[in-house]
Amino acid sequence: MRRIISVLLENEPGALSRVVGLFSQRNYNIETLTVAPTEDETLSRLTVTTTGSDRVIEQITKQLNKLVEVVKLVDLTEGPHIERELMLIKLKATGSQRAEIKRTVDIFRGQIVDVTSSVYTVQLAGASDKLDGFVQAIGTSGVLEVVRSGVSGIARGEKVLSL
């Protein structure tokens, strides 16, 4: 099952490599990984999406917790949560395609953020399956380049992951 694990990590050199190393060392799977400093610059927030049986997921959270630089972590998929991913996608846009792409972008509530005579660059944020849906709707033949940020997530409601 797909899980979103959110980690509060000491913002120190080498901390990220420990997290990534742990996944490859123990044969766990990383689907996406995002990391950036938080409002407290001594801490980074890392979100990793992974898949595995319940036993594997339990081991992943325990092994991550054992890393000295991991301060706290939460499996967001255990409760209500919001997940977002950002996509920048460059599309071939000439002739009648231009209006068609514009319509699809509006339906998906994206924005065209750069325009040339033959190319649109579109920005789209949402859950990963919405981004997949957009690419499918556009059709792969028109796609020139895709950049996805990987998933960031946060719990709904009062629950916070902080010191």
Place this chain on the structure above:
Amino acid sequence: MELLSGADMLIRSLKDQGVEYIYGYPGGAALHIYDALFRQDEVKHILVRHEQAAVHMADGYARATGLPGTVLVTSGPGATNTITGIATAFMDSIPMVVLCGQVASTLIGEDAFQETDMMGVSRPVVKHNLSVRHPSEIPEIIRKAYYIASTGRPGPVVVDIPKDMTAPNERFEYAYPKKIKLRSYSPAIRGHAGQIKKAVDMMLAARRPIIYAGGGVILGKASGQLTELVRKLGYPVTNTLMGIGCYPASDKQHLGWLGMHGTYEANMAMHHSDLILAVGARFDDRVTNATEKFCPGARIIHIDIDPASISKTIDADVPIVGPVDAVLKEMLALVKDSKEKPDAEALASWWKQIDEWRAFHGMRYETSPDVIKPQEVIEMLHRLTNGDAFVTSDVGQHQMFAAQYYKFDKPNRWINSGGLGTMGFGLPAAMGIKLTHPDDEVLCITGEGSIQMNIQELSTCNQYELPVKIINLNNQSLGMVRQWQDMNYESRHSHSYMESLPDFIKLAEAYGHVGVRIDKKEDLEPKLKEVLAMKDKLVFVDIQVDRFEHVYPMQVARGCMKDMWLSKTERV
């Protein structure tokens, strides 16, 4: 406040940390540190002949004393040579700090002479590693390194020290931190009271209980609590290879150790039990055999300081995260206060069954009128040293024979590389022990394959006068490899024989030691007595043992706990 250079701060921090011995080898990036060592005499340095041996020495010291060992090496090859030793300590959770020189911070990343990314190379085999980025950080980093290495589930910590951090011309205020607090690291200090209560209720209601103790009992200094609890309950106890000595082997409640080469009765009792109390053990593959067939009728209580060890390979019904000494103490108090008592009738019939298993096999082996059996060498050593020696081993058949036939009644006396299985561990580990236990008998039980993996340390033994006794069970082949080839590869002995063995007697003598060869059975006892009487000499005892002996019992691969070979022809 005093002003000290980085190198002087490092050595002073070690002294203030209580470090008595450092094991190491100098080189370019560590020279400022070696100069600081030279200018003081409180922290003593032992010069090895290969960095791997320095780590095993520190490891042997740590296993025998329970205190963290300390290693000092230079960058590049000095650092990479420590990796096998660090991995050995990591697998067996041994507290240790490895100080590595590094090229100057201005050169890092430029492929400088003797540069290796030791932070990256060591990362998968350390509990943690730290890099010095400013000389003034040194005291705090050293304090942190020892704190992390020796608390929670212990393990090795590497400190990477670029050469410019220890430069003699820059001085900084020195103060050694008294306390250290890490917001991201807080090992459990006690177990969950509710879980402990639930566990005790289950234990008292069990009809076929068994206690399965591991190396965590020794690391957690909980042998006393374990022994008291086991005796109070009257239950059978077995332990892992790493747990040997945590409960007296000569006691009638002890079933010997379990797993691949464990006793028949321990493996049978585990398989047929209805309750397993696992204490500081990690259900490793050399214990469980096929996990899906593991102890089908047993509920499991698992105490461990490391939550990740619980339900990793075998699901626990009652997990208890905490230090084993504290948890066992609480359990004992509850058992004493409880109105419930173990069911005497059920327990009696359980013991009756266990005694039958014991009588059925009882660790027998066939003796021969003229060939020396490795098992009888170990039994004789046990007798001649009153079972009171520190015994280190390398890896292979001799290791299993030593663990099976030397009956340890005390913890911290059986010193072996259980998790990683590192050949070449035994001699340096024995040296680390002898250095701090000069009046105790220290035996290194080894084979002609393993001993050659760190034999250069005979030179170190000469320099520091370390009179360990090397017992080389020489069967002229890599015995355990050969055994597997006999059992699984129709006796095709691919590269498992030892051709061109050196004359170990001359070799020992060349290094300034005594060599004794034993190849006749009638010489075994008198010569071993002579060897043990040479208190101040390192003696290399080369014993020609049966070349065709196998280690039994041996669990049948992919079977359950109770599927075993008991000899070359008997399978149960």
